[in-house]
Amino acid sequence: MMIENPYYGQDGHGSYELRSIGDLQLEEGGIIRDCRLAVATFGALNAAGDNAVLVPTWYSGTSKIIEQAYIGRGRALDPDRYFIIVINQIGNGLSTSPHNTPMPGGQGHFPRVRIGDDVRAQHRLLTEQFGIDTLALVVGASMGAQQTYEWVVRFPDMVRRAAPIAGTAKTTMHNFLLVETLMDAIRSDLGFANGFYKSATEVREGLLRHAKMWAVMGWSTEFFASFRPAQLGFTSLDDFVVNFMFGYFMPMDPNDLLCMAWKWQHGDVSRHTGGDLAAALGRIKAKMYVLPMSHDMIFPPADCERECKLVPNAKFHVLSSIDGHLALFGTDPDFLGQLDGCLKELLATD
């Protein structure tokens, strides 16, 4: 059976289009039959075909938050100027995911997916169905940054500019462990039943633990010290943890989250070069802005800076926000302003 989950769908996350790219052979050996990608587009491809911008999604995110927080007239991602294609990553609940794949291949049997699988799937979609052979920009945050790095290393001739925000090309050991603890929070719930629960509500305790850990790592100590939860409308720490953090994750599917988490853990562009990260990043031809966030506990600036030094044509710039990693939600308008400034500058380069 598939898991009925009203959270995922056009009502909450539309509009998007479901596009099949056929069967997708996976790097880990499995296969996704009739792989469907949920795609939201804004604007139109110009006659020269050189104004396409690809935005891959982050852990737990969908095209909706990208649309709401990052796309708009006058913004860097302006649909009047660019053909903006937001592709939901495999496993995010809109595209093919454990919860919407029929048994026996769904739920706990869903195959392992890598960042490289997403990028190959996106490449197939863009080239075969949209007729796109050049991307003016690939920009993504967090797991979207992982996909951005994979794009410029795997298809260096297709991407003119790239902006990985708050994410890495190769998951660090520390980050790997951090994600492991997030996965443990869910898997340790007996209701998880190795992925064969009947409803996500059976994994409520695990999802709550997972949400609390995101409350710790996703924001920052300065965020709490500066009364940001109150400013966002929450009256106490409990109110914030339950009604913001748990409220966000509670309706999601545990297997979908774990599919993305495993993918996140194993992000590594140096798979293309026998483990040599410098060689992999040396392949990049895109003009790149590496954009970490000042108070990010998940992808600290230092991790991003080490990688940036290995990219031939890259600028390193730290976006400032005490909101930490989850400023990505759009909680800090000043952060969005800084980011727009960087992306406009990057888009203005040849």
Place this chain on the structure above:
Amino acid sequence: MMIENPYYGQDGHGSYELRSIGDLQLEEGGIIRDCRLAVATFGALNAAGDNAVLVPTWYSGTSKIIEQAYIGRGRALDPDRYFIIVINQIGNGLSTSPHNTPMPGGQGHFPRVRIGDDVRAQHRLLTEQFGIDTLALVVGASMGAQQTYEWVVRFPDMVRRAAPIAGTAKTTMHNFLLVETLMDAIRSDLGFANGFYKSATEVREGLLRHAKMWAVMGWSTEFFASFRPAQLGFTSLDDFVVNFMFGYFMPMDPNDLLCMAWKWQHGDVSRHTGGDLAAALGRIKAKMYVLPMSHDMIFPPADCERECKLVPNAKFHVLSSIDGHLALFGTDPDFLGQLDGCLKELLATD
């Protein structure tokens, strides 16, 4: 029954002396009958009675690690010059703790203990049994720093110098949440059985999750990026997580850890001043060195600096180590050297 646990005892953590201070009425309303504090002393009280140094212990730590990593001839804490008294905190497994308290008051029924209870117990011991009425220095790290702050706010006339290392006077909201996730890791194990397990091994999964989370928060991303686990003798991330982190926590008692964790969460010297932290810290008469650690994810320097500014006679100095919070274990000799330098300077002040 009491829980048999060979980890705690003179073999692994001696030598120390168990001293009863009688019944201890607790701030949360409970009582510890025949409260015993495990005390290790080094050196002797001088004739003037002015060379006593108190060292309270951190979460999961005992007097043994203090002895091994911080006390020695030529060190700042030199037993030839000072009478050094290391008092194990209530709940740490050597002093009165959930696991060594007979039922019905032990295990999951052990009462809630606050930092203030520890400090009142220590004060009683020092004044009534050691005849000490002045302390040349109180120095403690992490939860030891919490006790250090409590000492100088509660007994301002008794402490001449104080050095809280990598800890706070009032637990921040972020830190509270972080500790909550550590507690969740243990309590979510069905084997925990609300604190009424028959053996700590029944809580193995929970203790493993707790150890993994310490691996993430206790060190730093730079620690892993710089191959510090390999330098410490571990051949892989798994080896490090299992044989260092889990090896460290596995033999401990879950209720003992939770007793300390709750105490840590609720540390707050502003209880003395109706919630006014500035007023509480304004009481301090000791010369104080506030010493956070550069890469500490648990007590980031910014949290310590905010408090330091409220202390009348305090110097703020960040100790540098990529090992993060758990440099406290003594893994980084350079960190120990920096700390000794600071403490010697502080001890040389009038």
